[in-house]
Amino acid sequence: MKRVFYLDGQTVPFTSGQNVLEAAIAAGMARQIPYFCYHPALGSLGACRQCAVKIYPHDDKHPPRVTMACLLPASDNLQLATVDKEVHTEHREIIELLMLNHPLDCPVCDEGGQCHLQDMTVQTGHAVRRYSGPKRTYHDQDLGPLVYQEMNRCITCYRCVRFYQDTAQGDDFGVFGSRDRVYFGRLEDGPLESPFSGNLVEVCPTGVFTDKVFRHDYARVWDLQQGPSVCPHCAVGCNTMPGARLGTLRRVRARHHPEINPHFLCDRGRYGFRYVTAAERPVQARLHGARSRQDVVLRQVAMRLQEGRSGFLGSPREDVQSNLALFALADCLHAPFAALSSPWMEALAQQCMALPQAPTLSDVETADHLIVMGDLGGVAPMAELAVRQALRNGAQLTVLASQPTPLAEAGDYRPTRPSALPDLITGLAEDVCLQGSRRPVILAAAETLGPAGVHALRKTLARLPANARAGVFQNSPNLFGAAYFAVDGHTARLQHALRQRQIDHLLCLAADPLGSDWGAGTWRSLVPGLQGATVLDMVDTDTVRAAEAVLPTAAFPERDGFFINYEGRIQAFAQVYRREAPVLHPQENVNSFPAAAGGQMHPLGPPTPQYWLGRLAELLDIVKPWQERLAFYQHFLCPISPHPDSPGVLLDDALRARFEIAAAPAAAPVGTEDWELDLFHWYGGETLADAAAELQSLAPARGLRVSADISAPFATLSGPCGRLRLPVIPIVGMVAGVVALDQEGFAELGLYPGEAVQIQWEVAS
Amino acid sequence: MTLFLMALGMLLTTVVLLGIAGFLVFAERRVLGLLQNRHGPNRLGPFGIGQALADALKLMSKENFVPAFADSVLYRAAPVLVAFSALASFAVVPLDRGFSWAGNWDIGLLFILAMSSLNAYGVFLGGWASGSKFALLGAVRAVAQLVSYELPLGLALLAVVLLSGSLSLNGIVQAQWVPYIVLQPVGFVIFLIAGVAETHRLPFDLPEAESELVAGFNTEYGGMRFGYFFLGEYLGLTLIAVLTAALYLGGWHGPWLPGWIWMLIKTFAVIFGFFWLRASLPRPRYDQLMLLGWKVLLPLSLFNLLCTASTAALWRLG
Amino acid sequence: MSAYRSFVQLGLGLWTTLRQIGRGASTISYPEEALKLPPRWRGRPALTRDPDGDERCVACQLCSAVCPTRCIELQAGEREDERRYPVSFRINFSRCIYCGFCEEACPTLAIQLLDEFAFSTEHHQDFIYEKEALLIDGTGKHPHYNFYRHAGVALHDKDKGQGSNESPPVNGRSNLP
Ligand code: SF4
Ligand code: SF4
Ligand code: SF4
Ligand code: SF4
Ligand code: FES
Numbered sequence A: 001m002k003r004v005f006y007l008d009g010q011t012v013p014f015t016s017g018q019n020v021l022e023a024a025i026a027a028g029m030a031r032q033i034p035y036f037c038y039h040p041a042l043g044s045l046g047a048c049r050q051c052a053v054k055i056y057p058h059d060d061k062h063p064p065r066v067t068m069a070c071l072l073p074a075s076d077n078l079q080l081a082t083v084d085k086e087v088h089t090e091h092r093e094i095i096e097l098l099m100l101n102h103p104l105d106c107p108v109c110d111e112g113g114q115c116h117l118q119d120m121t122v123q124t125g126h127a128v129r130r131y132s133g134p135k136r137t138y139h140d141q142d143l144g145p146l147v148y149q150e151m152n153r154c155i156t157c158y159r160c161v162r163f164y165q166d167t168a169q170g171d172d173f174g175v176f177g178s179r180d181r182v183y184f185g186r187l188e189d190g191p192l193e194s195p196f197s198g199n200l201v202e203v204c205p206t207g208v209f210t211d212k213v214f215r216h217d218y219a220r221v222w223d224l225q226q227g228p229s230v231c232p233h234c235a236v237g238c239n240t241m242p243g244a245r246l247g248t249l250r251r252v253r254a255r256h257h258p259e260i261n262p263h264f265l266c267d268r269g270r271y272g273f274r275y276v277t278a279a280e281r282p283v284q285a286r287l288h289g290a291r292s293r294q295d296v297v298l299r300q301v302a303m304r305l306q307e308g309r310s311g312f313l314g315s316p317r318e319d320v321q322s323n324l325a326l327f328a329l330a331d332c333l334h335a336p337f338a339a340l341s342s343p344w345m346e347a348l349a350q351q352c353m354a355l356p357q358a359p360t361l362s363d364v365e366t367a368d369h370l371i372v373m374g375d376l377g378g379v380a381p382m383a384e385l386a387v388r389q390a391l392r393n394g395a396q397l398t399v400l401a402s403q404p405t406p407l408a409e410a411g412d413y414r415p416t417r418p419s420a421l422p423d424l425i426t427g428l429a430e431d432v433c434l435q436g437s438r439r440p441v442i443l444a445a446a447e448t449l450g451p452a453g454v455h456a457l458r459k460t461l462a463r464l465p466a467n468a469r470a471g472v473f474q475n476s477p478n479l480f481g482a483a484y485f486a487v488d489g490h491t492a493r494l495q496h497a498l499r500q501r502q503i504d505h506l507l508c509l510a511a512d513p514l515g516s517d518w519g520a521g522t523w524r525s526l527v528p529g530l531q532g533a534t535v536l537d538m539v540d541t542d543t544v545r546a547a548e549a550v551l552p553t554a555a556f557p558e559r560d561g562f563f564i565n566y567e568g569r570i571q572a573f574a575q576v577y578r579r580e581a582p583v584l585h586p587q588e589n590v591n592s593f594p595a596a597a598g599g600q601m602h603p604l605g606p607p608t609p610q611y612w613l614g615r616l617a618e619l620l621d622i623v624k625p626w627q628e629r630l631a632f633y634q635h636f637l638c639p640i641s642p643h644p645d646s647p648g649v650l651l652d653d654a655l656r657a658r659f660e661i662a663a664a665p666a667a668a669p670v671g672t673e674d675w676e677l678d679l680f681h682w683y684g685g686e687t688l689a690d691a692a693a694e695l696q697s698l699a700p701a702r703g704l705r706v707s708a709d710i711s712a713p714f715a716t717l718s719g720p721c722g723r724l725r726l727p728v729i730p731i732v733g734m735v736a737g738v739v740a741l742d743q744e745g746f747a748e749l750g751l752y753p754g755e756a757v758q759i760q761w762e763v764a765s
Numbered sequence B: 001m002t003l004f005l006m007a008l009g010m011l012l013t014t015v016v017l018l019g020i021a022g023f024l025v026f027a028e029r030r031v032l033g034l035l036q037n038r039h040g041p042n043r044l045g046p047f048g049i050g051q052a053l054a055d056a057l058k059l060m061s062k063e064n065f066v067p068a069f070a071d072s073v074l075y076r077a078a079p080v081l082v083a084f085s086a087l088a089s090f091a092v093v094p095l096d097r098g099f100s101w102a103g104n105w106d107i108g109l110l111f112i113l114a115m116s117s118l119n120a121y122g123v124f125l126g127g128w129a130s131g132s133k134f135a136l137l138g139a140v141r142a143v144a145q146l147v148s149y150e151l152p153l154g155l156a157l158l159a160v161v162l163l164s165g166s167l168s169l170n171g172i173v174q175a176q177w178v179p180y181i182v183l184q185p186v187g188f189v190i191f192l193i194a195g196v197a198e199t200h201r202l203p204f205d206l207p208e209a210e211s212e213l214v215a216g217f218n219t220e221y222g223g224m225r226f227g228y229f230f231l232g233e234y235l236g237l238t239l240i241a242v243l244t245a246a247l248y249l250g251g252w253h254g255p256w257l258p259g260w261i262w263m264l265i266k267t268f269a270v271i272f273g274f275f276w277l278r279a280s281l282p283r284p285r286y287d288q289l290m291l292l293g294w295k296v297l298l299p300l301s302l303f304n305l306l307c308t309a310s311t312a313a314l315w316r317l318g
Numbered sequence C: 001m002s003a004y005r006s007f008v009q010l011g012l013g014l015w016t017t018l019r020q021i022g023r024g025a026s027t028i029s030y031p032e033e034a035l036k037l038p039p040r041w042r043g044r045p046a047l048t049r050d051p052d053g054d055e056r057c058v059a060c061q062l063c064s065a066v067c068p069t070r071c072i073e074l075q076a077g078e079r080e081d082e083r084r085y086p087v088s089f090r091i092n093f094s095r096c097i098y099c100g101f102c103e104e105a106c107p108t109l110a111i112q113l114l115d116e117f118a119f120s121t122e123h124h125q126d127f128i129y130e131k132e133a134l135l136i137d138g139t140g141k142h143p144h145y146n147f148y149r150h151a152g153v154a155l156h157d158k159d160k161g162q163g164s165n166e167s168p169p170v171n172g173r174s175n176l177p
Helices: A020-026 A085-099 A116-124 A159-167 A199-203 A267-276 A294-306 A320-332 A343-354 A361-365 A381-392 A406-410 A418-428 A432-436 A446-463 A479-483 A490-499 A520-529 A542-546 A609-619 A623-637 A653-661 A743-749 B002-035 B050-061 B072-092 B108-129 B133-164 B169-175 B185-198 B223-247 B259-280 B286-317 C002-019 C062-066 C101-105
Strands: A003-007 A010-014 A052-055 A065-068 A079-081 A135-137 A147-149 A174-176 A183-185 A209-211 A239-245 A248-254 A310-313 A369-373 A396-401 A412-415 A440-445 A469-473 A505-509 A532-537 A549-552 A561-564 A569-573 A580-583 A600-603 A675-679 A704-707 A714-719 A722-731 A738-741 A756-762 C045-047 C072-078 C084-092 C111-113 C166-169
Touching: A003 A020, A010 A020, A052 A085, A065 A085, A085 A116, A159 A174, A159 A199, A159 A381, A199 A209, A199 A248, A248 A267, A267 A381, A294 A505, A294 A532, A294 A549, A294 A609, A310 A320, A310 A490, A320 A479, A320 A505, A320 A561, A320 A609, A320 A623, A343 A446, A343 A479, A343 A490, A343 A653, A361 A381, A361 A440, A369 A381, A369 A418, A369 A432, A369 A446, A381 A396, A381 A406, A381 A440, A396 A406, A418 A446, A418 A675, A440 A446, A446 A469, A446 A675, A479 A561, A490 A520, A520 A743, A532 A542, A532 A609, A609 A623, A675 A743, A704 A714, A714 A738, A714 A743, A722 A743, A738 A743, B002 B050, B002 B072, B002 B223, B002 B259, B050 B223, B072 B108, B072 B223, B108 B133, B108 B169, B108 B223, B133 B169, B133 B185, B133 B286, B169 B223, B185 B223, B185 B259, B185 B286, B223 B259, B259 C002, C062 C072, C062 C101, C101 C111
Parallel strands: A003 A079, A135 C166, A310 A505, A369 A396, A369 A440, A396 A412, A440 A469, A505 A532, A532 A549, A675 A738, A704 A722
Antiparallel strands: A003 A010, A052 A065, A052 A079, A147 A209, A174 A183, A239 A248, A561 A569, A580 A600, A675 A756, A704 A738, A714 A722, A714 A756, C045 C111, C072 C084
16 A cells, blocks of 8 residues: 655655655655755755654644654654644744855855755745844865865755765765854865765755866856766766756766666766866867868778778777777778777676676665675776665675775775685685675676686676675776677787788777777787777877877767666767857858857867768768668667666676676786786776866876885886886785786786786885 | 810829829828827928928839739739829819819719729729738728718718709809808718728728738839829828818808919818828727718718708708 | 717817827937936946956856846856956847846846947847956946955955954864853
């Protein structure tokens, strides 16, 4: 039976465990009960006293009384009223009290237009200020490049600390002082350390915390063009809501996805979007490093392709259609094609796709036993947030890693060498503790596990009870979509063809084989055989700089497409805006179109990769076969295209089944005396996000992370493809015999995590 | 020689009449300004008199354009017909004793009625040949209106004819030992109202009611063709005024001044009355117009005729 | 009876118009004769300055939000001292209907409808006034108001607690009762 209570005579349905406010908001009756401190993700506190309702007890002994809706558990047939003099007085006077010290800031406050306080004040009808005494003021803090603080506007709802300390479990932000002087901030000025600090902007119901990046290029929210998009910065695929105005992207906010990110977003997702506006972003076609006209460049590329000596390289950084379009073009030209830049990554992708259905993040939150391997938070921060929610719910956490990651500090840290992981994973099958828990979940950073580790994980899962789930994460948004058709030794074949001089031209789609992609070392050694490369990309990479021809592509909020995330979930994103710039002297430009107030705009947007590839197919006279193949592949992989507003559809299990026969890759043996490599990943680091200046100003220093007992200031590493000299960063709690290196380092050396490396330590002088 | 002089005279008359019509266009706007607390045209020449000339020049210099959907022959013929019928009527109007082309013509009044019917054809053809809905609607209205008001007009005139015993205008004027307005007050009012309706001037300008029909029957006209319609309207106005003067106000009779001056004074007084009506009264609805014509004016004029006839009969018997 | 009344009414109407003769015209021969504009006349909007001579507009975008013809477009920017200002501000006067909503919405009294109303050009584009053309050197109808003296934010010449009706900043670290 549907359970209901009554609010002002209307029935409100609820489910057990909900409080009255929650149920009323869910029933769309939020206008009747104003509130501040309640937040769906943070729960009730009862601090603001705003959400008053009147309750009529069923017995005759108690008189009706006013109480807080957010603290009142919903129960059957409750009789509640808000259309009541006492309740109304309470609503009005609490707002008036909250507004006593509130500054006259709305015109210069970035919250204006999306301000919960504004909404509630208008809603309760408090219009005239009666208090004329002096207002309380605070000094503000500098909280780093991402979040702006203006403490005068605080109404002490405690949402910020509840988020920062409880939800995100950060420890550098809190509440200070007493009385009516409480202060929400850090002990000292300085950047917020949590990878989720940007959410303060969204949880704070007033303008105390506002978006500092947005601030520099501010537009009121009612002027923003917004649309559903998907975060392109890691495999989780959080749902986002980019906002643009006058043809430029201004901000990114979280968009509700019930199973991935109901409320929050990590800072990489929130601030990484600045790659779109970066000054270095390629927006014009280039030939030999100089800007050139589109058709000239296209003709040059088409000529190259016509010679029949081209190879094609896709990327998990690009969306499904672009990769498939590239694949289809390669197919039509019978040219070698690879989606991933190294055979190692190919094996890894194959193993990842062979894994059984991964848990959603909301599944992770309800797990009771978690095993995390590698630096999960560095690769996929939102997965870390989900783990932390599980911890709050009482889950048990074991972290197997070589470095004391932030998560390691929150759980049971078992220092582990990466090369030992496959064996440990195999051993988990016998783990009594894991066997006995109700909902065990194993999460890992894909690259730390390596193909062998993921393979072992699959074998182990098969021996664990059916309720055990596992998910592996890496930091590209579309590994499955890009690699599905191209994992069977394609990269090795492409590299072989280049080595044998069968091809001398490479068409790269968002790939950076000469920069920081995995296996870049090998590619660099092949450069002598390369007559030229063509790159389609949206950020400035080493390969873009070295390329013969550059075809710039639209950023993700500037186009439609699909990503397939770590669960195999196909999610669509929609074009949010069109890149353009105002024309200051309208008479001068004929090819422009009007903006809102009669101004005119240049369309500046680089086209999508599909457009470029289509034009190439046109020049090569193979449009029809190209289109047919593209349609066929797309239909095969995503027979149902989800709508951008939908939660997405999962990749068919039958499609993934073919990877289950993939052979167990052999991991290179590492001796116990050898120095072993592990991946160090910063939460803001990712090829696109690397171009976001504000976020990158927080990046940790580059260096070689080793356990604290090494005192050398510098170390030189040598691998099969090169040598690298790096400053040494001692880390307390790191496993001895392991050094952690960033992805560029690996690319330079031509090595992979879990492999041995030669190191020469420089002795401190 | 006589023929030549006659042609010259006719030409002169036409030019003078056209001049008067042009002047009236201007005079009307000034008078309206006077009555409505505004200036009226005051930019070109003394008192803005140049405005009339400028408007005429403008109309004349415009392209004579025939819309593709119009019946080109009738379209061209209609404005000429309108202007001609109005002009021709003046032939029988005497300015003074013996100062007219055919004042003594003993079917003068009938001729005027015939010409005014011809005028109805012009208007209707113009609207119909234009091939446009607005024009056609305007034309239909015009015909219905002209037909409806022709009856009371004619009946009112009949009473005058009865009194004077003549159909020639000279005869009628001569017969007025006292202005007929005294003997025929009701007839005078009927004649005046019907006259306004005949010339479809405000407030009875339903055939071209611009707020409903763009410009009614002349919607598709421009340039000098439109100018003909325009002139026709003002000539008609002058005609009705001069007829009123001749039939009811004693024509050229008057002390001290020469007869033709009296005639002009009376005419212009009536014209002023028309302007005054225009400045003061709003346009009635179409059904009200019909109601007035058929249910009020027609019975009234019949009654008027009956009274006049019986009185005259009694007079003669007695 | 009613016919009689309508004739009387007609007569009264005619008499009313006739009486106007000689009263002279009430129209003004603009542009030869100057107009006397009432003090609250709504001419074209202009951007005014505060009594210190700084531009008043803080780029809050309320005027552009309220404008019924959407003819205001601006981009907010920040000065060194974090004072907000419009980097660009344009009004399309071929769309403005002089309704004055923008003036009413403006919280800083920056945008004001002053008395200029007769301006015409040959091209629509020339009606798009950029900020340089909109910003005047003066306070317009409100000589004294200065928004930043009342707002809670700090500026280069005004620290926290120095605005009107503000107490000095509290010590957020103190636990004293
Ligand atoms: S927090 Fe809200 S109410 Fe306060 S100044 Fe900002 S927009 Fe206005
Ligand atoms: S800073 Fe914002 S979230 Fe924190 S207590 Fe104040 S108003 Fe609430
Ligand atoms: S006066 Fe009205 S139409 Fe003109 S800019 Fe202001 S709000 Fe817009
Ligand atoms: S409302 Fe006033 S302060 Fe706000 S943007 Fe418009 S002119 Fe500037
Ligand atoms: S929302 Fe209930 S007391 Fe704050």
